[in-house]
Amino acid sequence: MTFGAILTALMALLLLGYYTGRKRSISLSDKSNQRLHSLPQHYGYLIAFWSGAPALLILLFWSVLESSVINAAIVAQLPAQLQQLSADEVELFINEIINLSYSNVAIGDDVKRHAALYYNELIEFSNWVKSTVVFILAFIGMFVALAFVKPEMKARNLVERLIRWAMIGCTSIAVLTTIGIIFSVIFESIIFFKTVNVFDFLFGTHWSPQEAIREDQVGGSGSFGALPLFVGTLLISFIALVIAVPLGLMSAIYLSEYSSSRFRLFAKPVLEILAGIPTVVYGFFAAITVAPFIRDLGESLGLSLSSESALAAGIVMGVMIIPFVSSLSDDVISAVPQSMRDGSYAMGATKSETIKQVIIPAALPGIVSGVLLAASRAIGETMIVVMAAGLSANLTFNPLEAVTTVTVQMVALLTGDQEFDSTKTLAAFALGLGLFLTTLVLNIISLYVVRKYREQYD
């Protein structure tokens, strides 16, 4: 039976468990003339849980472990000289065997054919054992649980405890995600920093991750000086913020202080559309339309621009983060109490003077936190820079030249066909660690700023 078939059968068993549990609780209370402690369906839920959960757990474990156990068994029965191969070659060999076992077994050499047949046998055997074990477990669970059903059993409390634990489990997935991110980037980074010095990585100015295949190969030194990437990321993010902060802030001020409510009702959702457009669309627009436009503009001014200039990517990214700045600023500006405005007007200040000298200072913490969030968004943004910025690492602050960023290099390092633990893939994880820490710090500062100054005027 396939995984899906077992799962469907298990679901049917679960339903059966529910109904027998319900029925049994009712008939038991009728027979003993004793009132049930809980509603009949609670007994049903309990039986369904015990017939489903242990079996499901075993099924999942089995399915996860199955392939590695079978592969080990196949390797164990291969001729000795094949077992001496390196791990990658063995993996390749196993892939061939698996492909062979799917297709017609009549091709390939003798060893492989034999192994493929053996593989098919093992899979069949494993499936057979798996379904038997799962169903036996499901029935045992159901019958044992049914034996425990008594009218005075506190079924509702048990079910509610189960529900509560299930919810705690779901909540902890969010925490596990963070732990997973931290551990996966840190572990791979530690392996990376065993081969590459941390200081060389952070302050080295030469980035060319292509590793030498031969000893005496010219170029492709495999040097991992990430400084040009950091500078490129900062340059593009800076351009983006130069675009987004004034535009976003001024939009927010106009919408919350000047505009009629009808205009606001129209303009606010339209600005928010900018945040909803997928980044790959911005990337395409930046690469196909904005970059050539800026290059032509630069040429007509007598400047020589590369077609992948930092400027194009930065401008488009800036437009993308306008709504982050504007909606957060809008919220904090609206939260400034009216009495402060009235006080300022009473002193004879015009509206713009009130905004500049009273409202903005009062709302500053919120605005700063919005800008920090926008900055972290810009630093972590991937698709726009992948499609519109360059690939060659270039240590420059000139926005007219092509630069590359941390995220671009992560994509470039990981989309090729390389083994999982080559230095190149590990370098991507080291970059990921840097990216994660940077955005984390920005987010924490921004949260802290908001928390500390939020209730100042309430």
Next chain:
Amino acid sequence: MISNTKKIKNKLAKRYAKEKRFQIYGLSAIAISIAFLLSLLINISTTGFPAFQQTYINIDVDIDSKLLNLDGKYSEKALFSANYRKVVNQSLKTLFPSVNGRKQKKALRQLISKSARYQLRDFVINNPDVIDTKQSLWFLARDDVDVFMKGGIDRSLPESDRRLKNFQLAWIDKLLAENRLEKRFNINFFTQGDSREPEQAGIKGAMIGSFLTMLVTMFLSFPIGVSAAIYLEEFAPKNNRWVDIIEININNLAAVPSIVFGLLGLAVFIGFFGIPRSIPLIGGLVLTLMTLPTIIITSRAALKAVSPSIREAALGLGASRVQTTFHHVVPAAMPGILTGTIIGMAQALGETAPLLMIGMVAFIADVPQSIADPSTVLPVQIYLWSDSPERAFTERTSAAIMVLLGLLIVMNLLAVIMRRKFEKKR
């Protein structure tokens, strides 16, 4: 000496002018943002719109059994492996008898798509009695011809700067004069998988891949996210250190760059659990982790908005806390929860970067059948096509973006409608 009043009055005009300027700055900031949005949308739709049409070429095909190399055998296997390419090329030659020279002959063959021979094969296998007859058939035109028909190649350019040379243009003119060229609705775009040839490339594979990935994401992130939100809002002890940490952690996760989730998927799901790359299952898993914070945060807000009187009434009637929550609070908060889920799903549908990390960028021509088949998704398809230099691919990229934006608009409208309904009820 001027009095203070006069001083202030003198400055007043300046101050009012400043006020006006400030207001104009604000308005122009909004105008610039909206102008950018409009230019993006207009630009994409004008480049993408032609891709919904496709040029077809009509050719009289002489389905000669000798050219097909059939040797009198008409079994399905023989028909399947017969030489249709020769038949198609011969028919083209009869249409333009004056063509000679290797270069021109090659160019002639490139008027129609490579798919023509497969189209002819399927046609012959389905109707075996057309063998040894003459049939008038419509084939897909090559991308260059297609682009020319849509006005993408300027005839007035010098010949060396054009993708189509003078003799090719002469052929096209002849075909046009004989009504053998026609633009039709590009159904292939919606019914075909990816292809290296622009005229055959479609988004069906990516659409199905996106659908399957979204299916996995929804089935995981909705129950998990909503349960977590219910726990945090209704059951978690207040002022507990752990609960505080979980809350801060969820807020932080919402701001982690999406590409980092791709790293997590690569290291944990592929590296540790050994799930194969490029399949919708793993894409769905990664996107689930990415959308969870959004769903949890919006669901909590929806639960918080349910009035406490409902809870108190249920508790007062003797319902347990679990019963109160699941029978009364959650149904009341459902529209808000669903709105948040749809917004999270829309985010996941447009996401590209983490999927690049887990290998969903491979070229896959087949349409995926299940969540365990290698596939790509719509945004990644857009990314892949945007890399191709052919003009016809640029067109198709924009068209795919139009489809993607259309889907997102539908999802967001759904969220808005739900929010409206929710507000009316309360």
